[in-house]
Amino acid sequence: TEAITGALLAIRREWLDAHAAGFELAGQAGLPDRRPVAVVGTLEGNRHSIGSLCIRMTLERNGWKVFYPGPDVPTEDFGVIQMSRDASLVCISLPPSGTLGDVTRALSILRQFYNRARPYSVAFGGLPALSIEGAIQEDPFESVSFLPEVSALEDALASGFGALDAATAGAA
Numbered sequence: 001t002e003a004i005t006g007a008l009l010a011i012r013r014e015w016l017d018a019h020a021a022g023f024e025l026a027g028q029a030g031l032p033d034r035r036p037v038a039v040v041g042t043l044e045g046n047r048h049s050i051g052s053l054c055i056r057m058t059l060e061r062n063g064w065k066v067f068y069p070g071p072d073v074p075t076e077d078f079g080v081i082q083m084s085r086d087a088s089l090v091c092i093s094l095p096p097s098g099t100l101g102d103v104t105r106a107l108s109i110l111r112q113f114y115n116r117a118r119p120y121s122v123a124f125g126g127l128p129a130l131s132i133e134g135a136i137q138e139d140p141f142e143s144v145s146f147l148p149e150v151s152a153l154e155d156a157l158a159s160g161f162g163a164l165d166a167a168t169a170g171a172a
Helices: 002-028 050-061 075-085 100-113 150-158 166-171
Strands: 037-043 065-073 089-093 121-125 134-136 144-146
Touching (some): 037 050, 037 075, 065 075, 121 150
Parallel strands (some): 037 065, 037 089, 089 121, 121 144
């Protein structure tokens, strides 16, 4: 696990170094950072972070600004980070033994932090045993999705998943 994580982080560093000039130019020009924002991590009790690291890298390669608190994140922290960073997407990796109860509990906690003026979508990963895939409408969230693999996220991103316009979100 450590070797794979190290390799993924090395690949990420190479990619970020190659694209850093573009990110820096936007900041130096005094332009606001218009990249969509996501929060990515693993649910409390889940130390298996390779999947969430892959999601982080996929989002970054698709132009997202990602806040990554890492593994074993209390659900409340996802809500606090989403609010403080105005994220339009929260991605939560469930433990291998994840259940619908874990999903229900996480959504219940996130609802307590939800601000309709700052809408966002939630995506859960790591659910192959539950055989749930796709998106459902779950009030108050823009959507709640179950993405069993990175390719499902890539397909969803190509369709505009999670990328709310910050100006529109602030005016809601």
